[in-house]
Amino acid sequence: MRSSLRTTSLLLATLTLAAVSTGTAMSTSTSTDVRTGTGPHPRADVRTGTAVSTDAAPDQAVAALERVTGFGSNPGALSMYRYVPEGLGAGRPVVVVLHGCTQDAATYFDGAGWQQAADEQGFAVVAPQQETANNGNRCFNWFQPLDTGRDNGEALSVRQMVERTAGDLDADPSRVYVTGLSAGGAMTSALLAAYPDAFAGGAVIGGLPHGCATSLPGAFTCQNPGVTKSPAQWGDLVRAAHPDYQGRRPTVSVWHGTADYTVVPGNATESVKQWTNVLGADQTADATHDLPGATTQSDYQDGSGQVVVRSYTVNGMGHGTPVKPGEGCGRAGAYFLDTVCSTAYITRDWGLASNG
Numbered sequence: 001m002r003s004s005l006r007t008t009s010l011l012l013a014t015l016t017l018a019a020v021s022t023g024t025a026m027s028t029s030t031s032t033d034v035r036t037g038t039g040p041h042p043r044a045d046v047r048t049g050t051a052v053s054t055d056a057a058p059d060q061a062v063a064a065l066e067r068v069t070g071f072g073s074n075p076g077a078l079s080m081y082r083y084v085p086e087g088l089g090a091g092r093p094v095v096v097v098l099h100g101c102t103q104d105a106a107t108y109f110d111g112a113g114w115q116q117a118a119d120e121q122g123f124a125v126v127a128p129q130q131e132t133a134n135n136g137n138r139c140f141n142w143f144q145p146l147d148t149g150r151d152n153g154e155a156l157s158v159r160q161m162v163e164r165t166a167g168d169l170d171a172d173p174s175r176v177y178v179t180g181l182s183a184g185g186a187m188t189s190a191l192l193a194a195y196p197d198a199f200a201g202g203a204v205i206g207g208l209p210h211g212c213a214t215s216l217p218g219a220f221t222c223q224n225p226g227v228t229k230s231p232a233q234w235g236d237l238v239r240a241a242h243p244d245y246q247g248r249r250p251t252v253s254v255w256h257g258t259a260d261y262t263v264v265p266g267n268a269t270e271s272v273k274q275w276t277n278v279l280g281a282d283q284t285a286d287a288t289h290d291l292p293g294a295t296t297q298s299d300y301q302d303g304s305g306q307v308v309v310r311s312y313t314v315n316g317m318g319h320g321t322p323v324k325p326g327e328g329c330g331r332a333g334a335y336f337l338d339t340v341c342s343t344a345y346i347t348r349d350w351g352l353a354s355n356g
Helices: 002-022 059-064 107-113 114-121 153-169 183-194 218-221 232-241 266-279 342-349
Strands: 064-070 079-083 094-099 123-131 177-181 201-205 251-257 285-293 295-301 307-314 319-325 335-339
Touching: 059 107, 064 153, 079 107, 079 114, 079 153, 079 177, 094 107, 094 153, 094 183, 107 114, 107 123, 107 232, 114 342, 123 153, 123 335, 153 177, 153 183, 153 266, 177 183, 201 342, 218 307, 232 266, 251 266, 251 285, 251 342, 266 307, 266 319, 319 342
Parallel strands: 094 123, 094 177, 177 201, 201 251, 251 307, 319 335
Antiparallel strands: 064 079, 079 123, 285 295, 295 307
C-alpha cells in the first residue's frame, strides 16, 4: 500500500508543479493578506488536500513537541509528535491536531495556538505528521480508502497514537477530540466516521465531507467545484465507515471562509448536511450568533435539544485556520488568518475552555 501511495505522491507533486507553471490555483503575491491567506509562498493546489504555508515553525514550537516512536504497527507510516503541559495530571483530555499540505506538525501546532490552549486548559496534544514518502506535498491521504478506513492506514496510525498517549498519561479516553486544516480537515472527517467510539468531538477547518473522494480525480472535483449530495447520501457514507456502530457519535463543528477558492465554501454546506443527518438534526439552524471577525455561528440541535453540529462561517476569509494573535491566539501568516480565534471556540465547544 505504501508503495502505491508513494507513486501517487509523485503524481501530486507533478500536478502541483504544473499548476505553478500555468498559474492555476496559485498565488505569487509578495505580501500576505491576513484575510485571504495569499502570500509569498505559492499555494499547493489541494487536489488532495490543500494548500498551506510552507513557513517554518518557530524554534520553540519544535522544541515543545516530543517525538514518540514505537506507538504501534503504524500502517500509515506517519510520525507522532506530542505535547504534554508541565504538571498535567491523570484523567485529562487529549486533542489531535492535523496539519495541512506542505506543513508539518510543529508549524500547525504553533500557528493555530494549540500550545497556549493546552497550557491554559490542561490537555495533551497529539500532532501526527505526514511524511513525503507517503505524499509528496505532505497531505494526509484523505481520498485513499486504504488510509481512511477503520483499522487501516493513516487512520489506524492516528488511533494508535491516541491509544499510546492515553496509556502513557492515564488520560480520559472519553474526552479525545480531533481537528485539522484542509487535508487535515478532510482526514478529521474520516476519523470521526471511522472511529465514532474513539472521539468525543471534531472540528473540520477548510475541509471536506467524509467520503467525498476515493481517487485522485475525485479529489480534484471535491476541492473545486465541489460535490453535492443529499443529506441522507452523505450520512450513509459516514454510517458505512463503521456499519455496526450504534453508540453515541461525536459532535462536529465546521469552519470555512466565504472567500476560500482552494476548497470552495460549498464543502462546508455539504459537511453540515452530512453531520446533521448522522447526528439527528435537520438542515435548518436552530440559532445563529454574530461573533468577532465577521464570523457567524449557526447551531443545529438534535431531537433532545442538544447542539450536535455547529457551523462557523467567516465572511471574506480565504483558505486557512482563523487565529487572533492580538488575543494570544496563534500567529498570523499565510494560511493562519487574523480574523477570530477558532481554537478558543473549538475548545469551548468541547467543554475544555474552563480547564474542565
